[in-house]
Amino acid sequence: MRVILASDHGGVNLRQEVAGLLTELNVEFEDIGCDCEGSVDYPDYAIPAAERVANGEFDKAILICGTGIGMSISANKVKGIRAALVHDLFTAKVTREHNDSNVLCMGERVIGPGLAVEIARTWVQTEFEAGRHEKRVNKISAYENE
Numbered sequence: 395m396r397v398i399l400a401s402d403h404g405g406v407n408l409r410q411e412v413a414g415l416l417t418e419l420n421v422e423f424e425d426i427g428c429d430c431e432g433s434v435d436y437p438d439y440a441i442p443a444a445e446r447v448a449n450g451e452f453d454k455a456i457l458i459c460g461t462g463i464g465m466s467i468s469a470n471k472v473k474g475i476r477a478a479l480v481h482d483l484f485t486a487k488v489t490r491e492h493n494d495s496n497v498l499c500m501g502e503r504v505i506g507p508g509l510a511v512e513i514a515r516t517w518v519q520t521e522f523e524a525g526r527h528e529k530r531v532n533k534i535s536a537y538e539n540e
């Protein structure tokens with residue numbers, strides 16, 4: 395699995411924690427910043443990262459901002475992206491099993507780093523269940539392709 399990791403200035407600290415987790419899990423990843431001195435704009439990170447998942451260069455992305463909301467709105471504009479905004483362990487698991495989400499978004503200003511790292515661990519390690527969920531995900535893709 396190859397993961398692309400990004401944040402705006404509101405997610406720098408949590409991004410470093412997630413990078414540590416991916417290293418611990420031996421997951422190959424590329425961290426595209428931000429290298430923030432001041433403030434940056436989350437779409438400038440979310441959209442390029444999501445495009446690199448959509449084009450197959452990476453399997454998944456983990457995107458962090460202050461709330462995770464801007465990252466998720468931006469990433470979900472890219473065709474083929476199913477970005478999930480997650481702040482609890484239950485939906486971290488279920489969004490992989492049911493939605494086959496390929497982008498995880500979290501907010502550094504919403505939850506603490508301990509929970510966030512466990513959410514990322516769960517999300518990275520959980521497989522899509524397919525079955526009844528596959529036709530639902532396919533309906534999203536069909537709409538995108540209309």
Ligand SMILES: O=C(CO)[C@H](O)[C@H](O)COP(=O)(O)O
Nearest residue numbers: 404459460461462463464465
């Ligand atoms: O959460 C975010 C987007 O959803 C951003 O990180 C947040 O809006 C940045 O705010 P500020 O410029 O006040 O640091």
